[in-house]
Amino acid sequence: MIIEGKYHDLVKECEELDYSDTEAIFLYANNELSKYSWELALIVMVNIFIKDPDIPMDEISEHIILEIEYEGSRTTYNYMKQKYDESEDIRVKKNLDFLMGILENKYAHMKITLKK
Numbered sequence: 001m002i003i004e005g006k007y008h009d010l011v012k013e014c015e016e017l018d019y020s021d022t023e024a025i026f027l028y029a030n031n032e033l034s035k036y037s038w039e040l041a042l043i044v045m046v047n048i049f050i051k052d053p054d055i056p057m058d059e060i061s062e063h064i065i066l067e068i069e070y071e072g073s074r075t076t077y078n079y080m081k082q083k084y085d086e087s088e089d090i091r092v093k094k095n096l097d098f099l100m101g102i103l104e105n106k107y108a109h110m111k112i113t114l115k116k
Contacts (some may be wrong), residue, residue, distance in 0.1 A: 011079075014043045019051035026060050030067065038071040046080055046099065053091035069102050077103045077114050 019025055029044035045064045048055065055061055068076065077100060084096040104114050 010040060011043055014040055015047055017044065017047070019048060022048055022052060022055065023060055026064065030063070034071075039073065039075055042068060042071060042076045043079060046076070046083070046096075049095040049099065050083060050087070050092050053089060053095055055095075065099070065102060068099055069106060072103045072106065074107075074114065077107075 017025060017028075025044060026048060029041040033044060034041035045067060048064065049061075080096050080100050080103075084093055084100065087093055087096070100114075107114050
């Protein structure tokens with residue numbers, strides 16, 4: 001179908017945004033993109049951790065973690081798992097493992113296992 005192709009194009013656009021200004025990209029995802037799609041906003045937020053694997057756990061990072069905890073879904077988890085499997089950078093894997101753990105715990109409370 002055409003919709004799936006367009007969705008993949010949107011995800012690719014999210015991955016190709018300019019991530020040099022972490023705060024600006026976070027604000028865009030949180031304040032603008034989330035109005036239309038939390039899933040795409042979370043993809044942008046996850047990519048902050050991928051593009052800057054040494055990002056300190058400051059106010060923005062903690063907010064991203066909260067957004068993933070509250071708005072994250074199986075689709076978010078699957079996206080992070082895919083990026084984890086593709087990455088060779090141990091720092092990126094560590095960040096993604098941490099974020100995936102947040103969703104694993106969230107779903108464990110519902111007696112749903114995300115790990116395969």
